[in-house]
Amino acid sequence: MALDILSLPAPRLLPPGLCSIIEPDILYLHIISDVAIGLAYFSIPVVLLIFARRRRDLAYPWVIPLFAAFIIACGTSHLMHVWTMFRPDYAVEGLVKLVTAAISVATAILLWPLLPRFLALPSAELLAREVAERRAAEARALASEARSAAFVEHLAEALFVIRIESGERWIIETVNPAFERMFGIAAETLRERPTEAAMPPEVLAQVLPHWRRAIATGRPVDYVVEAQAPVGWRVWETVLVPMSGADGQVERLLGSARDITRMRRLQSDVLQSARLATIGTMCAGLAHETSQPLNTATLWLRNARVAGEAGGTEAARTRLRRAHDIIESQLRRAGDLVTRIRALPGEEAEAPEAFDAVRIVDPALRQVAMAYAAEGVEVALRSQAARLPVLGVPPRLEQALLQLLANARDAVLDRRATDPDAPACIIVTLREDAGEAVLEVEDTGPGVPEALREAIFDPFFTTREPGHGSGLGLSLVAAVARGMGGRVEARNQAGGGAIFTLRLALAPASSLTTPVEVLN
Amino acid sequence: MAPCILLAEDEALAAMAIEEELLAEGYEVVLAADGQAALEAARVRKPDLLLTDLRMPRLDGAGLIRALRAEMPDLPVVVMTGYAPPGGAQAFGGAGEGPVALFPKPLDMDAVLVALRRMLPPA
Numbered sequence: 001m002a003l004d005i006l007s008l009p010a011p012r013l014l015p016p017g018l019c020s021i022i023e024p025d026i027l028y029l030h031i032i033s034d035v036a037i038g039l040a041y042f043s044i045p046v047v048l049l050i051f052a053r054r055r056r057d058l059a060y061p062w063v064i065p066l067f068a069a070f071i072i073a074c075g076t077s078h079l080m081h082v083w084t085m086f087r088p089d090y091a092v093e094g095l096v097k098l099v100t101a102a103i104s105v106a107t108a109i110l111l112w113p114l115l116p117r118f119l120a121l122p123s124a125e126l127l128a129r130e131v132a133e134r135r136a137a138e139a140r141a142l143a144s145e146a147r148s149a150a151f152v153e154h155l156a157e158a159l160f161v162i163r164i165e166s167g168e169r170w171i172i173e174t175v176n177p178a179f180e181r182m183f184g185i186a187a188e189t190l191r192e193r194p195t196e197a198a199m200p201p202e203v204l205a206q207v208l209p210h211w212r213r214a215i216a217t218g219r220p221v222d223y224v225v226e227a228q229a230p231v232g233w234r235v236w237e238t239v240l241v242p243m244s245g246a247d248g249q250v251e252r253l254l255g256s257a258r259d260i261t262r263m264r265r266l267q268s269d270v271l272q273s274a275r276l277a278t279i280g281t282m283c284a285g286l287a288h289e290t291s292q293p294l295n296t297a298t299l300w301l302r303n304a305r306v307a308g309e310a311g312g313t314e315a316a317r318t319r320l321r322r323a324h325d326i327i328e329s330q331l332r333r334a335g336d337l338v339t340r341i342r343a344l345p346g347e348e349a350e351a352p353e354a355f356d357a358v359r360i361v362d363p364a365l366r367q368v369a370m371a372y373a374a375e376g377v378e379v380a381l382r383s384q385a386a387r388l389p390v391l392g393v394p395p396r397l398e399q400a401l402l403q404l405l406a407n408a409r410d411a412v413l414d415r416r417a418t419d420p421d422a423p424a425c426i427i428v429t430l431r432e433d434a435g436e437a438v439l440e441v442e443d444t445g446p447g448v449p450e451a452l453r454e455a456i457f458d459p460f461f462t463t464r465e466p467g468h469g470s471g472l473g474l475s476l477v478a479a480v481a482r483g484m485g486g487r488v489e490a491r492n493q494a495g496g497g498a499i500f501t502l503r504l505a506l507a508p509a510s511s512l513t514t515p516v517e518v519l520n
Numbered sequence: 521m522a523p524c525i526l527l528a529e530d531e532a533l534a535a536m537a538i539e540e541e542l543l544a545e546g547y548e549v550v551l552a553a554d555g556q557a558a559l560e561a562a563r564v565r566k567p568d569l570l571l572t573d574l575r576m577p578r579l580d581g582a583g584l585i586r587a588l589r590a591e592m593p594d595l596p597v598v599v600m601t602g603y604a605p606p607g608g609a610q611a612f613g614g615a616g617e618g619p620v621a622l623f624p625k626p627l628d629m630d631a632v633l634v635a636l637r638r639m640l641p642p643a
Binding site: 300334338 | 531533600
């Protein structure tokens with residue numbers, strides 16, 4: 001039991017420094033408790049400090065040392081209390097208490113304004129809930145991303161992403177399988193490669209102005225490009241969407257491309273057909289109307305010949321014979337022209353038959369190879385098809401091919417006239433493409449001027465000097481192609497030179513009579 | 521008796537010249553200025569061969585061939601034309617059994633005469 005220290009009689013006071021508690025049990029209770037409290041109070045800050053050291057993300061970390069100081073001060077004051085039970089260092093104890101009081105008051109004062117902020121900190125439960133929500137959102141995002149990836153993977157349109165790096169460096173970040181299919185280029189040969197290394201220069205030259213425009217304006221652009229791809233000549237339409245980063249600068253270009261080769265071909269076929277129908281009607285009418293007077297004149301010339309032989313001097317008869325010869329040759333010339341014009345509408349005078357186009361090409365090439373070789377023009381055959389069954393009149397296709405070869409030779413010689421070191425080569429290619437028999441004649445000449453690419457197939461159109469070439473050669477080729485359910489196209493290759501492509505409808509392979517049957 | 525050729529040609533000047541050539545060859549010639557006239561003439565005098573233009577007023581060559589072949593399936597026909605019909609000579613073959621030859625205008629008269637000699641019994 002504790003006694004009131006003030007009520008104790010002075011003589012009964014214990015020696016100074018000794019505890020004023022007389023009962024030993026109570027004395028020990030105080031001593032043990034105070035020492036325990038003091039030691040515990042020294043231990044707790046260590047835990048706090050270790051915690052603060054390890055967890056660097058604490059809100060208000062300066063509160064920890066303050067708490068630690070406060071607790072240490074409290075612990076010191078408890079131990080000081082035990083000390084003063086044995087030695088009356090009350091001044092020291094008072095000082096310790098003063099320090100404790102200062103730290104306690106400061107802590108208390110600082111703690112109150114912090115209360116709302118501490119309350120605002122999310123609780124562990126709240127955090128757990130938030131984490132769970134975030135995880136769910138993340139799972140949703142992943143699922144959505146997987147859906148997008150599957151979509152991109154299976155989309156029919158070719159997709160590509162170009163990353164723009166500093167200094168006008170363009171990197172192909174990714175392409176989808178449709179891109180690989182459309183152009184016949186494996187994705188791994190493109191991914192993470194700079195565009196100038198991965199793309200043909202002529203394609204890059206076509207697309208770069210559009211890319212730059214998309215970057216400059218920050219708006220989507222669409223454009224059409226045509227070029228030679230590993231899978232053949234392709235025309236594609238691209239929509240390009242610039243993607244900006246946080247700083248508003250365009251970081252990536254997202255492109256989606258659609259193959260419009262077939263559509264373009266159909267469009268140009270429709271246009272060409274309409275034009276050729278007009279030309280065909282005109283040619284047929286012209287041929288018929290011209291053939292009548294030519295016919296009458298030719299018939300009467302025979303009459304005149306007979307009459308001429310009947311009388312006059314020998315000199316007069318010779319003169320007349322020569323005149324008749326000249327008239328006849330001129331009538332024949334006009335007649336030949338009429339025959340050629342008549343053939344232009346593409347209707348064959350002979351019944352079409354199924355035959356192998358490959359077998360037409362060889363004799364035609366043999367026919368010209370010698371003569372061309374003598375002029376230094378090389379002719380090569382690059383056949384990728386063993387058989388190309390087509391329906392038509394074999395000599396007409398041969399005639400068309402010979403015409404294309406003659407044009408190619410002229411082009412090659414033209415180029416060599418201005419550039420003696422230019423290659424002089426004609427390559428004939430045979431292949432099957434999308435259900436069509438394709439026959440290509442490629443030359444190393446100067447190419448076809450872009451503006452004339454359609455007009456060159458019109459009758460009487462010629463780039464030759466008057467008197468050289470009738471301007472009916474390519475019209476004839478177009479007529480033959482049309483008569484065989486196909487068409488002819490001209491384009492220029494990247495390295496110069498023209499390519500004329502005959503595309504003919506394939507006949508069923510079973511329609512071909514085998515050479516054995518022919519022999520029988 | 522000389523074989524009789526029915527000549528249908530609307531160009532009078534051409535018809536005259538051809539007629540002269542045929543007569544010189546020893547054939548008998550019946551001249552008609554169009555298909556309809558030829559059809560009527562054929563009913564009066566049955567021809568051994570028809571030599572016809574295709575484009576003619578009233579009845580064209582194709583119609584004339586069909587009509588005559590209906591009555592005389594074996595009649596040989598020689599067509600002279602400024603047009604090359606699709607399918608060539610076969611285009612007229614289906615209408616009967618007789619042979620058909622096709623000659624573009626301007627005519628190569630020598631070739632026509634050779635064909636006539638081949639298709640007709642000797643005069």
